[in-house]
Structure formats: structure tokens, C-alpha cells
Amino acid sequence: xxxxxxxxxxxxxxxxxxxxxxxxxxxxxxxxxxxxxxxxxxxxxxxxxxxxxxxxxxxxxxxxxxxxxxxxxxxxxxxxxxxxxxxxxxxxxxxxxxxxxxxxxxxxxxxxxxxxxxxxxxxxxxxxxxxxxxxxxxxxxxxxxxxxxxxxxxxxxxxxxxxxxxxxxxxxxxxxxxxxxxxxxxxxxxxxxxxxxxxxxxxxxxxxxxxxxxxxxxxxxxxxxxxxxxxxxxxxxxxxxxxxxxxxxxxxxxxxxxxxxxxxxxxxxxxxxxxxxxxxxxxxxxxxxxxxxxxxxxxxxxxxxxxxxxxxxxxxxxxxxxxx
Amino acid sequence: xxxxxxxxxxxxxxxxxxxxxxxxxxxxxxxxxxxxxxxxxxxxxxxxxxxxxxxxxxxxxxxxxxxxxxxxxxxxxxxxxxxxxxxxxxxxxxxxxxxxxxxxxxxxxxxxxxxxxxxxxxxxxxxxxxxxxxxxxxxxxxxxxxxxxxxxxxxxxxxxxxxxxxxxxxxxxxxxxxxxxxxxxxxxxxxxxxxxxxxxxxxxxxxxxxxxxxxxxxxxxxxxxxxxxxxxxxxxxxxxxxxxxxxxxxxxxxxxxxxxxxxxxxxxxxxxxxxxxxxxxxxxxxxxxxxxxxxxxxxxxxxxxxxxxxxxxxxxxxxxxxxxxxxxxxxxxxxxxxxxxxxxxxxxxxxxxxxxxxxxxxxxxxxxxxxxxxxxxxx
Numbered sequence: 001x002x003x004x005x006x007x008x009x010x011x012x013x014x015x016x017x018x019x020x021x022x023x024x025x026x027x028x029x030x031x032x033x034x035x036x037x038x039x040x041x042x043x044x045x046x047x048x049x050x051x052x053x054x055x056x057x058x059x060x061x062x063x064x065x066x067x068x069x070x071x072x073x074x075x076x077x078x079x080x081x082x083x084x085x086x087x088x089x090x091x092x093x094x095x096x097x098x099x100x101x102x103x104x105x106x107x108x109x110x111x112x113x114x115x116x117x118x119x120x121x122x123x124x125x126x127x128x129x130x131x132x133x134x135x136x137x138x139x140x141x142x143x144x145x146x147x148x149x150x151x152x153x154x155x156x157x158x159x160x161x162x163x164x165x166x167x168x169x170x171x172x173x174x175x176x177x178x179x180x181x182x183x184x185x186x187x188x189x190x191x192x193x194x195x196x197x198x199x200x201x202x203x204x205x206x207x208x209x210x211x212x213x214x215x216x217x218x219x220x221x222x223x224x225x226x227x228x229x230x231x232x233x234x235x236x237x238x239x240x241x242x243x244x245x246x247x248x249x250x251x252x253x254x255x256x257x258x259x260x261x262x263x264x265x266x267x268x269x270x271x272x273x274x275x276x277x278x279x280x281x282x283x284x285x286x287x288x289x290x291x292x293x294x295x296x297x298x299x300x301x302x303x304x305x306x307x308x309x310x311x312x313x314x315x316x317x318x319x320x321x322x323x324x
Numbered sequence: 325x326x327x328x329x330x331x332x333x334x335x336x337x338x339x340x341x342x343x344x345x346x347x348x349x350x351x352x353x354x355x356x357x358x359x360x361x362x363x364x365x366x367x368x369x370x371x372x373x374x375x376x377x378x379x380x381x382x383x384x385x386x387x388x389x390x391x392x393x394x395x396x397x398x399x400x401x402x403x404x405x406x407x408x409x410x411x412x413x414x415x416x417x418x419x420x421x422x423x424x425x426x427x428x429x430x431x432x433x434x435x436x437x438x439x440x441x442x443x444x445x446x447x448x449x450x451x452x453x454x455x456x457x458x459x460x461x462x463x464x465x466x467x468x469x470x471x472x473x474x475x476x477x478x479x480x481x482x483x484x485x486x487x488x489x490x491x492x493x494x495x496x497x498x499x500x501x502x503x504x505x506x507x508x509x510x511x512x513x514x515x516x517x518x519x520x521x522x523x524x525x526x527x528x529x530x531x532x533x534x535x536x537x538x539x540x541x542x543x544x545x546x547x548x549x550x551x552x553x554x555x556x557x558x559x560x561x562x563x564x565x566x567x568x569x570x571x572x573x574x575x576x577x578x579x580x581x582x583x584x585x586x587x588x589x590x591x592x593x594x595x596x597x598x599x600x601x602x603x604x605x606x607x608x609x610x611x612x613x614x615x616x617x618x619x620x621x622x623x624x625x626x627x628x629x630x631x632x633x634x635x636x637x638x639x640x641x642x643x644x645x646x647x648x649x650x651x652x653x654x655x656x657x658x659x660x661x662x663x664x665x666x667x668x669x670x671x672x673x674x675x676x677x678x679x680x681x682x683x684x685x686x687x688x689x690x691x692x693x694x695x696x697x698x699x700x701x702x703x
Contacts, residue, residue, distance in 0.1 A: 053332075198327060205700050219702040222694075229693035232328060232700055233637050240330035240620065241613040248609035255606075297602060304605030308596045312589040316410045316582075319612055 063195025091122020362412020378448030392443030
């Protein structure tokens with residue numbers, strides 16, 4: 001890892017590890033102060049100027065620490081805003097997975113659906129798909145009406161907002177469209193799953209070392225060792241997969257999340273099943289994130305359909321350089 | 325706790341030309357090989373093929389020129405073995421020597437051993453096998469009993485090895501033998517045994533398919549000269565474990581069932597059912613993931629690291645994929661015409677039967693998970 005990336009990892013761990021149960025705004029202020037939402041924003045626009053590997057360090061950490069902020073979404077949103085040459089909002093920024101509506105004379109009328117922390121954020125980035133191109137919109141949360149408050153299984157807000165002739169920043173953007181946004185969303189979740197798995201593995205290993213039964217630590221039982229080895233394998237696979245090939249990344253990470261969350265709970269026994277113990281912050285996110293931005297069926301279908309259409313002779317050459 | 329990171333390691337773009345050359349070579353050399361033969365992968369032995377490969381400079385690729393090698397990069401070698409495995413080329417004649425025995429001699433062998441054996445291996449002229457398991461020493465390798473008794477100028481070896489792949493096709497064995505005092509990991513040495521030696525008997529064992537890949541090898545006072553000790557007397561255990569990352573992380577640990585997937589793709593055609601698409605998608609994503617992990621380990625090996633526990637992860641996940649692929653395809657496929665010379669059915673039939681060996685050879689699943697558990701600090 002480069003020196004700069006190590007520094008980024010250290011800063012991220014320190015900031016996210018120390019957030020505590022403060023109000024949303026206070027915690028977002030702390031991550032913003034450390035520059036974390038702007039890791040993908042070019043330096044000349046005031047960002048860290050990092051690439052996806054740098055962003056991966058921060059996004060994985062949001063999974064590891066079960067961070068109750070839309071930091072991963074903010075990183076992607078800030079990058080899209082920078083790509084569109086719009087002004088980065090000062091307040092907490094989140095990302096709408098899906099936006100419908102229109103912009104006339106700088107006024108947005110429409111809906112942003114299932115927005116992570118949509119009710120808490122200060123500004124929301126969305127892409128409106130038109131026939132040929134996409135329109136990038138940055139709306140103020142306070143200009144919208146929250147028409148539905150939902151939570152995913154991990155209790156993370158997924159709110160729907162409506163806007164009526166709201167003043168927004170907007171611009172046509174060639175480098176992004178709805179499909180690309182969805183795929184990058186899948187990559188965010190794959191990275192977060194990898195991070196949460198690392199957290200669940202670390203918790204499970206230390207629990208197995210401390211907890212005694214039959215007069216010795218759980219860790220000394222071969223049945224437990226073999227289970228934790230599988231948990232480590234799934235964690236490693238999710239982390240290795242969470243790279244640029246987004247369909248395979250999300251598919252593999254989601255699979256790992258299902259297998260590994262089960263093992264982590266089995267090793268923890270009843271303690272892991274309590275609200276008080278930290279494991280559920282990780283495993284409930286793992287279960288929630290499996291479904292967001294395409295579940296296993298979605299991505300397996302896409303990959304399988306593509307591979308079959310290309311036929312057996314193209315299988316191996318395509319595996320070497322997947323279409324992304 | 326240690327974390328298992330697999331940083332991305334991309335092959336340099338200049339390897340693309342080499343990849344094309346290997347594909348052209350294979351198209352010319354084994355154009356009409358049936359699918360079920362290709363499914364034998366690195367178990368298939370064709371010594372003439374190995375010689376042709378050697379003359380192209382594709383064995384011992386990374387070794388120094390003065391030992392008959394070609395001083396190519398690890399990435400170049402990786403590309404060549406990927407293409408050979410995907411094509412199902414009969415590489416068994418040189419596979420072990422190229423992957424393990426050669427690198428072992430390069431690292432621990434004497435100058436004379438390197439000059440004697442490496443050029444022959446690189447030409448594809450000699451084959452090596454690895455004598456590790458014994459009738460009472462399988463996963464518990466440190467309990468081996470085959471003993472070398474010190475005599476004038478060398479050792480007299482007595483005992484028995486078993487499950488030795490390709491011994492019947494090989495000229496030499498690198499045997500793990502007890503030459504010294506001490507128990508378990510102490511007193512073990514690696515000896516190069518000429519398989520034509522007096523007192524040595526190779527007896528093939530038929531596997532479930534009726535084919536013989538592995539063998540029993542009996543040692544009855546077999547003389548091994550002093551010059552055939554690899555590395556240090558008593559250092560055998562350390563040397564053996566140093567080979568493991570090379571043995572466990574290569575593409576041969578996740579590509580062994582690719583042939584049945586390719587046949588399945590041919591059978592289902594361009595418009596598969598949803599269930600077929602989902603299975604194909606899952607297998608593809610897993611194969612892609614394992615390739616990234618395997619490449620990452622190759623990068624670590626090229627940088628001189630020893631990623632043995634990471635390699636255990638790749639092998640366990642890889643052999644799981646190799647075993648699940650034929651089973652899942654069998655569960656989903658329509659009528660399968662076993663016994664009718666149908667390439668899909670023949671390939672599936674063969675792989676279904678050989679898959680149990682995938683998580684046994686080169687370290688069982690349980691041993692690999694034990695290695696990972698140790699790395700996690702659990703034991």
C-alpha cells in the first residue's frame with residue numbers, strides 16, 4: 001500500500017472508530033472535517049484526488065465500523081458532482097439511487113426514492129435519465145418533502161422525498177447515467193460488505209479466544225477453528241472481489257455475506273444474538289446490503305446471460321477482460 | 325489477528341502477445357483433442373507434448389539461462405500455464421517438475437544438481453514426482469517412516485511411499501525421508517531418487533475411474549548417493565513447507581472443472597433458462613474472483629514473499645468451485661446421455677468421478693482450514 005493510502009487508512013480508522021453515538025450532524029461534521037467524503041474529488045476541486053482503491057479503503061472502513069452515516073454514498077455523490085462541475089455542497093451529502101422528474105429553469109419537480117439517510121442529509125445528488133443523456137441534480141434536503149420514511153433491515157434510513165419546483169443545481173452530464181450509478185452503488189455495497197465481514201471475523205475470533213466452555217477456549221475446538229477458517233475465506237473472497245468488475249463484485253460479496261453472517265452468529269452463541277452486543281450492527285448490515293443495488297439473482301442473471309450469449313469460445317477471453 | 329488481503333495484481337499488457345503465441349501453438353498441436361481428454365487437465369501425460377513445449381521455451385520459464393531456463397517473469401509463466409490449463413493440454417509430464425521440483429532445486433539444490441537436472445526439466449526430457457505420503461502418513465506428513473540409513477557415500481533407503489502421482493511416468497522422485505535422529509519435523513531430508521534404482525518398485529493404483537494416476541513406491545535398500553541430498557540434512561520439513569505456496573495458489577486450483585462448464589455453455593446455447601443463467605453467472609463470478617486472488621498471490625511470490633496461508637485460502641475456495649461445478653451442472657441439465665459418446669455427458673461423467681481428489685491432493689480441505697485457523701491465532 002502506498003504511503004498516502006496508509007495515511008488515509010489510519011485517519012479513516014481513527015475518525016470512524018471514534019464517532020460514538022453522537023447526533024448525525026455532529027458525526028458527519030467529523031468525517032467531513034477529515035476530508036473523507038471527498039476522497040474521489042480531484043485535488044484542484046478541493047478533494048483528496050484519490051482513485052477507487054483509495055475510496056475502497058474508506059468505504060470498507062464504513063462497513064468495518066458499521067458507520068451510521070451515508071459516507072459511502074457521499075463519496076460517490078461528491079465524485080459525480082465534481083465530474084459535473086457543480087459546486088460541492090457544504091452540508092452532509094447523500095445519493096439517491098433513483099430519481100424521477102424534470103428540471104425547468106433550474107427548478108426540480110420530482111421524486112428521489114429510497115435515499116440513504118435522505119431525511120438526515122443536507123443535500124442529495126441524483127441522476128434523472130432522459131432519452132439520450134442524464135441530468136445531474138443536486139437538491140437541498142430542506143426543499144423536499146419526506147413522503148416516506150423506511151429503514152432497511154439494519155435500521156439504516158431509506159427515505160423517499162418529493163420536490164415541487166425546488167431550486168437546484170443541475171447540469172447535463174455525459175460521463176454518468178442511471179445504469180453506471182447503479183453499478184457503482186453495487187461496488188459501494190460490495191466494499192462495505194467486505195469491511196463488515198472483516199469486522200465480524202475479528203469479533204468472532206476474539207470471542208472464540210476469550211469464551212471458555214468445557215474448561216478451555218472455544219478457539220481450541222477444531223469444529224470452531226474450521227468454521228472460522230471458512231469465515232476468513234469468505235471475507236478474503238469478498239475483499240478480493242470488491243474491485244472494478246462490479247457485477248461479479250456484488251454477486252460474490254453478497255454470497256459471502258450470507259454464509260459468513262451465519263458462521264459469525266453460530267460461533268458467538270446467544271451473546272451474538274443480543275441487541276447490546278456489537279455483532280448485530282455488522283450482520284444486520286450484511287443482510288441489508290445483500291439486497292441493495294442488485295441481489296445475487298440480479299447480478300448472476302446479468303453475468304450468466306452475457307456469458308451464454310457470447311458462447312463457450314468467448315468464455316475465457318472475456319473472463320480475462322470483463323466488460324465492467 | 326492477521327487480515328488476509330489480496331491486493332490487485334494485473335498482468336502487464338505485454339503478456340498479451342505471449343498469450344496469443346500459446347493459443348496458436350495449442351491450436352496447431354492439439355487441434356482435435358476430445359473434450360473428455362482435455363478434462364484430464366494436469367493429470368494428462370504426453371511426454372512428446374512436454375518436449376514440444378520445452379522447445380518453445382515454456383518450461384522453467386523463470387529460471388536462469390545458465391540452467392536452461394529463460395529468465396522470463398512470473399507473469400509470463402502465469403499466462404502460459406493459464407492457457408495450457410484452459411485448453412486442457414496434456415501437461416502432466418512436466419507439471420510437477422516445472423512447478424515444484426525445479427524451483428526447489430533452484431532454491432536449495434547444489435550447483436551440480438541444478439546443472440544436471442534443470443536443463444533436462446526445461447527441455448521436457450525428464451519428469452519428477454513427489455514422494456511424500458506413506459500408508460500411515462497422509463495428512464500427518466511429519467510422521468513419515470521411510471528411512472535413509474547412512475552408509476559410505478550416501479544412504480540406503482527403506483520404506484514405502486503411496487499416492488505418488490505420475491511415479492510410473494517419471495525418471496526421478498524427490499522423497500521426504502527420515503535420515504536423522506529426532507521425532508516428527510526433525511531429522512527429515514529431501515532426497516532425489518532415481519526411479520530406475522535397484523530395489524525400487526513402482527506399482528500403479530487404479531482410481532475410481534479405473535485409470536492409474538497415483539502409485540505405490542517400495543524402497544528395498546535403495547542406494548541414494550550423498551550428492552542427491554537436496555539442501556541440508558535434517559532440513560526437509562522446512563524445505564517442503566516452502567514449496568506449498570507455489571503448489572496451492574496456481575490456476576490449476578480453480579480451473580480443473582472448466583471443461584464441463586464450456587461443454588454446458590455449448591449445450592444450453594445462447595438463450596438459456598433463468599436457472600441456467602443464474603448458475604453460469606455464479607460459476608463465472610467465482611472463477612473471476614479466484615483468478616484475482618491467484619494473481620495477487622503470484623504478485624506476492626514474484627516479490628519474494630511467502631504467502632502460504634493465502635494460498636491455502638485460494639486452494640480451498642478453488643477446489644470447492646471445482647467440485648460444485650459438475651454437481652450443480654448435473655442437477656440442472658436436461659436429459660444427460662451418459663455412455664453415448666456425447667462430449668458433454670462424457671466430460672461430466674469423468675469430472676463427477678474425479679472431483680473428490682481435488683480437495684485431497686496437495687493438502688486436504690481440513691488441513692488447509694487448520695493452516696488458516698493457525699494464522700487467525702486460534703491454534
